[in-house]
Amino acid sequence: MLRLRAPAKLNLYLRVLGKRPDGYHELETLFERIDLADELTFEAHPHEVQLTCSDPTLSCGEDNLVLKAARALQRQSGTQHGARIQLTKRIPIAAGLGGGSSDAATTLLGLNGLWRLHLKHATLAELAATLGSDVPFFLSNASYAVGRGRGERCEALPQIARLSHILVVPNATLSTKDVYGGADFSLTASKPSITIALHALRNGPALAGLAEGLWNDLEPEAIRRCPVIARIQSALRESGCIGVRMSGSGPSVFGLCRDALHASEIASKIRAASPSSWRIDIIQTDQPSTRMHTVPS
Numbered sequence: 499m500l501r502l503r504a505p506a507k508l509n510l511y512l513r514v515l516g517k518r519p520d521g522y523h524e525l526e527t528l529f530e531r532i533d534l535a536d537e538l539t540f541e542a543h544p545h546e547v548q549l550t551c552s553d554p555t556l557s558c559g560e561d562n563l564v565l566k567a568a569r570a571l572q573r574q575s576g577t578q579h580g581a582r583i584q585l586t587k588r589i590p591i592a593a594g595l596g597g598g599s600s601d602a603a604t605t606l607l608g609l610n611g612l613w614r615l616h617l618k619h620a621t622l623a624e625l626a627a628t629l630g631s632d633v634p635f636f637l638s639n640a641s642y643a644v645g646r647g648r649g650e651r652c653e654a655l656p657q658i659a660r661l662s663h664i665l666v667v668p669n670a671t672l673s674t675k676d677v678y679g680g681a682d683f684s685l686t687a688s689k690p691s692i693t694i695a696l697h698a699l700r701n702g703p704a705l706a707g708l709a710e711g712l713w714n715d716l717e718p719e720a721i722r723r724c725p726v727i728a729r730i731q732s733a734l735r736e737s738g739c740i741g742v743r744m745s746g747s748g749p750s751v752f753g754l755c756r757d758a759l760h761a762s763e764i765a766s767k768i769r770a771a772s773p774s775s776w777r778i779d780i781i782q783t784d785q786p787s788t789r790m791h792t793v794p795s
Contacts, residue, residue, distance in 0.1 A: 500612055504536040504604035505784045506595040507635065508663070508745045508752055510708070511695050514683040514715045518648075522631070523678060527645040528695055529635050529652070530661065531784040536589050536601055538564070540608040543580035547572075553587040563602035563629060570625045571609050571617075579613045590777060592671040594746025596632045603636030626650070641783050642699065644692070658699050660783040661708075662761045664734060664753040664768065668726045669775035674747040681719035689713055709741025709754055720748035727751055730776070737767045758782065 511528035518524050547568045549558045556562070560569075564583060571577075583605065589597030606622045609615075619637065626633035631649035640654030695711030698704040721727045727744055730751040734742045738760070739753030755761040761780045769778055 499542075500540045500608050502538050502540070502604050502608050504538055504589075504597070504600040504636070505531050506534045506536075506589045506597055506600060507531055507632065508595070508665075509714060510712055510743070511690075511692050512714045512716060512746070513689060513692065514678075514681070516683070522648045523683075524647065525631075525645060525649045526692055527649055528692060529632075529643045529645055531636075531641050532595075532663070532665075532781045533784045534589055534595070534665065534779060534781050535784070536597060536604075537586040538601060538604050538608060539584040539586075540605075540612045541582040541584075542612060543582050545578060546580040547583070548581070549583045549585065551585040551587060553591070556585075556587060556591060563598045563633075564605045567602040567605035567625070567629055567633075568609055570628065571606060571613075571615070574621065574625055575613070575615045575617065577613050577615060581609060581612060583608075590667045590750065592673075593667050593750040594672070594674075594744065594748045595667075595750050596636070596746065599630045599632035600636045602626070602629045603633050606637065639786055641786065644696070655696075655699070657786070658783075659703050660785070661703065662755045662758045663781050664739060664755060664761055664764050665750060665777075665779045665781045666730045666734065666753075666768065666772075667750045667777040667779075668724070668730060669777075670724050670726060670749050672720055672724055672748045677716050677719050677723065677747040680723070681716055683715055689715070705740050705754065705756060712741045712743040712754070714744050716747050717744050720744055724749045733768055733772060734764070737764045739764060752781070 508530045513526045515524040623634050627650040634650045635652050638654050642655040643652040690711050698707030731742045734753035741754040
């Protein structure tokens, strides 16, 4: 039996460069892996792949990315092995945090080990790209990476100092397809370059510079569809966050803090003044030593 963590992500920077002939959008993004994580347990089964989940609202059918990843691995390897997979959900669903993508990547890693397939990372990365744009990032052993193409072409960054954030998730969901479909990606609008955030990360990190470089092209459309995002952003700014942005296609919002103590202080303020329906977490950059922790059952 294997037990693996499946960490979430933030998009510190997300710019949409245009629509591609294949219908996807050309992206430039800066991923940060965070220590909020699901957990997957894998146990051998003679022939079937079975999925159960702690969250009854999440489908455990063939539309779940965990099962899609398992099927892709079976097709690639030709294996007849099965598995019982238990998914413990801690990452909010459809919140712009990449939970489903991380679960899929973790499934590729877990079953590659459980079934002793010995597939190389490059092969797993090719499979990951067929499952979703964010999935290849979660295969990488990096806390930060620049994503290009659909987001699937990842360039890992060297280990950088750990960041601290407040994460606020309202009781709302947004369709990634709808947000992309309704957004106006004006290339003439003034936007910071990704190099601002990258330079700030590599130098300290320089938090003021990083705050200046935070960006998300999807914010205006997401706020139009889900106005509470703007309310959360205002609350985080007023409580003292250095920089505030939405992650992915929302509705999750994160606030950059000086350190864990600063994050704890702001979290107390937000919890005291916000609706009980808002989920509020103190999060930090996930560390390589804890990323894919495997333990015997």
